[in-house]
Amino acid sequence: MGQTFSLGRLAGIRIGVNWSVLVILALLTLGLAEGRLPEAHPGDPGWLYWAVGLVTAAAFLLSLLAHEISHALVARRHGVDADSITLWLLGGVARLRSEAPDPRAELRIAGS
Known part of the structure; x- marks a missing residue:
């Protein structure tokens, strides 16, 4: 996946x-600050559109991280060790060290 930098560990799982x-x-910040927000709330100062756009984009990325953490924690609950989580252009990926022990565990991990 190219160049990745570490954010540290969360619940013992490396986050990159x-x-x-x-x-x-x-792109999310730009789209919100120059497109959607001025259209929805005309007349507000430009800096406010950019600030809200940045906070919203960051919240979106944090939600992706939370989603991947849930996969990793459910996997751990089923005896599958999670090595790391990496966020990238198309979302995120939780890297698991082994397969789920049975189809039910696999479904729970995938559905979390």
Whole structure:
């Protein structure tokens, strides 16, 4: 997945972010600050559109991280160790060290 930098560990799971996440952050912020927000709330100061756009884009990325953490924690609950989580251009991926012990566990991990 290219160049990834570490954000540290959460619940013992390494968290990494690929540089491409910056592209998503920038595009979401730009789209909100220059498109949707001025249309929805005309007359507000420009800096406010940019601030709200940035906070909203960051919240979106944090929700992706929370989603991947849920996969990793449910996997751990079923005896599958989670090595790391990486956020990148198309979302995120939780890297698991082994397969789920049975189809039911696999479904729970995938559905979390």
